[in-house]
Amino acid sequence: MYDNYPDNTNAHPTASDAVAERQPSSEISRPPKVGILGGGQLGRMLLQAAANYPVETFVLENDPLCPAAHLCHHFTNGDIRNFDDVYRFGKGLDAITIEIESVNVEALEKLALEGVKVYPRPAVIKTINNKIIQKQFYQEKGIPSPHFVVTTHLQELNLHSAMLPAVHKVGMGGYDGRGVQVMRTQNDFTKGFDAPSVLEKMVDIKKEIAMMVAMDDHGKTAIYPVVEMVMDPQFNLLDYQVSPARVPETVGWKAEAIALKVVRELNSPGIFAIEMFVDKNDDVWVNETAPRVHNSGHHTIEANFSSQFDMLWRVLLGYPLGNTKAIKPSCMVNVVGADNFEGDVHYEGLAEILKIENAFVHLYGKRKTKPGRKMGHITIMSNETHELPYQANKVKQALKVQSIQVDKGEM
Ligand code: ADP
DSSP states (O other): OEEOOTTOOSOOOOTTHHHHHTSOGGGOSSOOEEEEEOOSHHHHHHHHHHTTSSOEEEEEESOTTSTTGGGSSEEEEOOTTOHHHHHHHHTTOSEEEESSSOSOHHHHHHHHHTTOEESSOHHHHHHHSSHHHHHHHHHHTTOOOOOEEEESSGGGGGGGGGGOSEEEEESSSOBTTBTEEEEOSGGGGGGSOSSSEEEEEOOOEEEEEEEEEEEOTTSOEEEOOOEEEEEETTTTEEEEEEESOOOOHHHHHHHHHHHHHHHHHHTOSEEEEEEEEEETTSOEEEEEEESSOOGGGTTHHHHBSSOHHHHHHHHHHTOOOOOOOBSSOEEEEEEEBOTTOOEEEEEESHHHHHHSTTEEEEEOOOSEEOTTOEEEEEEEEOSOGGGHHHHHHHHHHHOEEEESSOOGGGO
16 A cells, blocks of 8 residues: 555545445545546546545555556555455445446445445446447447447357458457457458457448546536547557547537437446447447546547546536536547557657647656557647647657667667
């Protein structure tokens, strides 16, 4: 346990916590104790926003040097997938949230029964952290999402040639494009997953868009403007993102109605990122939902009145929802580890970026880089929406994430 909170002991559980949890935050004499499962960049940015509120923060992660460790009041070294670690961490907290879905849900269920506010609710994490259950949820609720079949073993793919072209997605554990295989012909079936998965019809994508929606514990919602995501074909990661999305108004309305339906059906307080596809007919399909702060909402730190991180604190602490409106159009570029560099990180071109008007730099404090690793992001705001992709490109050209130890053979 790494305890950074000056006037507290390591023993965060207190007997009065369960009672305090049921009172509005403003009536609690001490700051509420809120835990985050995971200490990566999302946890780090959540903690940056927490500094503005009366809250005592706790992080559980298995790396004491993780991006969030030094920004929380109390750091616990442990495994977010382990029942005992999560239960012990959460016992005595007023509220708990997640920065990643692969957490021990059984421990969260027990904590919720014992009076800890778990936002998003454990049932939602269960629905979402398995792509099979997530897809079945969309189907049951009549939410448009690409047609799919479930496969358990690799050989079963041969029964589904009629689905081609398709995308095979492993049920559990995939993220950032890992756990996703594109299948164009039957020859690609060998590249599939020999584990419970979904085989999904490929959508003829015109645009990938996303919407963030927050819901408070009275069921009130706040919805951010729709954003457009441009994917990096090499890493299958978000390349840059533009807010607001350059889509017809009718597409925006469809996306908003669908995103709201997803969150209302999930029926949980928290913040949600709904990733969607717009096809060539301007139909909108849900790809997936993240029940947490998300990469597609990073621009909201500067470009919207209430950021996604600020918003989640409002939900967790029982305050009114914030203003989701955009202050200015923006684009956001992920800063990822360059090819051929692995080791202690070194940033090339940071000064160039900082010369750009209205460019905001966020580095996540990761000590080691590797190809494709998310190391930071840059947000640029401008009234000239048409200039934003140009600015995004400029950032990508100027800033390189390398390592101190350069492998000369690969340069
Ligand atoms: P992850 O959860 O690992 O991010 P996704 O399910 O979001 O994986 O898929 C990653 C990317 O693969 C998407 O952003 C999209 O570009 C592409 N993709 C996923 N599903 C489909 C589909 N049904 N049709 C077309 N492209 C898809």
